[in-house]
Amino acid sequence: MAKEIAVTDMSVDQAREALARLSALLGQANRDYHGADAPNISDAEYDRLKRRNVAIEAQFPELKRDDSPTEQVGAAPTEGFGKIAHKVAMLSLGNAFENQDVADFDERIRKYLGIGREPLSFTAEPKIDGLSLSIRYENGEMVYAATRGDGSTGEDVTANARTISDIPQSITNAPGVLEVRGEVYMSHADFEALNARISKENEKLEAVGKKPKTVFANPRNAAAGSLRQLDAKVTQERPLRFFAYAWGELSEPLAETQMGAISQLQSFGFVINDLTKVCDSPEALISHYKMIEERRATLGYDIDGVVYKVNDLALQERLGFRSTTPRWAIAHKFPAELAWTELEAIDIQVGRTGALSPVARLAPVTVGGVVVSNATLHNEDYIAGRDSKGATIRDGKDIREGDWVQVYRAGDVIPKVADVDLKKRPDEAVPYAFPEKCPVCESAAVREEGDAVRYCTGGLICAAQAVEKLKHFVARKALDIEGLGAKQIEMFYEDVALPIKTPADIFTLAERDASNLMTKLAKRKGWQDKSVRNLFAAIEGKREIAFARLLFGLGIRHVGETAAKDLALHFLTWDALAGAAEKARPAALAWRSADLAEDHERTAAQAEGRRAKVKESRDAAMAAYAVTAESQTAWDDLTGIDGIGAAVGLALTDAFANERERGEIDRLVDMLTVVSPDAPTQDSPVAGKTVVFTGSLEKMTRAEAKARAETLGAKVSGSVSKKTDLLVAGPGAGSKAKKAADLGIETIDEDGWLALIEGL
């Protein structure tokens, strides 16, 4: 290799040439390292090249390239995969941990369907710990395969899926459109062999001073890494397998039952899991679960639980989905894996709601294939050895810095601390004193009666809360602004010339930068014309934003992704939501005070006379807050949305009533175009209509009728008003039917309703 010229001796041309070469070299190394996993230079060499690049740039700042490697953090996002929108969303499953959860699942379904003790059967099958894949066939030919992605859009991994021998390329006698879904996984034996092969190759790489490839931590990672290979030839060398267990779009039904449909997939040439069984009761499900758990270690592939699905597909159809999970299926997870390690320190994090959350910093330990170095400690009672009701947990043992603790992981959730080994407690360990001041802004941190959590009272003056709120606002599931991540938020929050203190500030950033003559963002360290342009474009691109994303992004307490989606679907426009929150306010306040009063009564007065007193306190509260019928209807309507309870209702009405918060929300919304969710079936005859159900329904429960009407785009209300479009009245309908008649509102019976929505 030619000797390198010292930077100080370089001519302009030499420097320009060197920068071009370094950019190419470092870019390739980045891509190899993060993408194709075959790095061709050592870490030391990589660092040396990077330093040389910096030195040349310092000497010749005017030559700094647009694609300068100094500006690149890690690799560019993997660009290679195309995106595929799923015709039918790929959802996840709710979890059950205890036997009781399984009994509750059965009960919930019976109640929803209103089928009493009638027979109800389920399938039970292993939950494979891999990654889900959807494969589309048209006229028997595979057209594409896509990963789950965010559930609505996945990555096009067709070329890779074609290398998996469990997946047929073409099928005979299949429906015209068939989307088969299932799990891609790697067997234990193949995983060991792959890692052994990598280790062996690494010996050679190390011998010549090259960077070794990472061995995979577990079969799931190995399967994911292999399926998401840009080069299908690499995937082909990785032995992946596939179990089919579900489907997406179909041009005709596969069967009448889950079991029948799965067998049909088998007849098309797919591999189905032979531990799939039909069970007639929760007890039978649990006994099959135990059987699978006993065999777990000898199956030869990783599973993390057992999935139960309602067997009758017509019932599955009736049960439908909550926003991200089906009502007709649940995953019964295996108990978590455990490990002991040392708790080095307890840190307090201040979240976006001001909650002080204690976090255990642990000596790193492997729990179920994953290295864990942090665990949640929930709250101060948990650390002290008490639960939220004051009862002892862990036999009353408290948790101290320096303790040996048992850590567990259940599913993908944050690891938790289960137990403490008192025998190993250091002599100098002292009980943990939970801070009564916010560690960030030093405001008082208070804990209200009946609340397990201590909250910083600093509100927006607390930098931690403000910054966390902003980070949440730009996060992937919220506004998802490219180039504006947690790191940049922290920077802009502190920035004097161009601060971002609230979400609305993000949308004035470009304008403020343009009128700022002193310190243009593009002139600053770490920024350049291109990155600034990209950032502003990304922000501009989010001026038009989906209702649910915006609502979720505001970070209102209890309003998670699901609640935000449910609310958006119900209200459809931002103004409708804001109006409802305002109207419902007095009723919400009355509800809150009456609810607390009721709790009081429960301990004071005994059963006798309690009802009367509760009613009395409700009435008193209604009077105290001057609750109008309109307010009560708005509150009932809000908390009557499937999945929205009083906690969400209260938090929402609080947020819209809080002057400062409301001011911020309005300032933000004024700058945006809020996009209403697609009404699920626009062409349904009830889309956009307000429907009221009254009287008793005989062929479906109230909850089912309501959920069904909402999926068809209708708005379901609890009371009849001028805005009502349709009343569905069963036997025993009373005042509502009369009112509807008075107002001249169309009224039909249950059969009429079913006929109306038939075939949708």
Ligand code: IVH
């Ligand atoms: S059914 C609509 N069955 O678990 C529900 N999922 O936690 C469709 N999984 O994303 C899923 N084994 O990747 C189903 N036998 C099984 C499964 C299974 C593994 C995965 C799947 C899903 C996740 C949900």
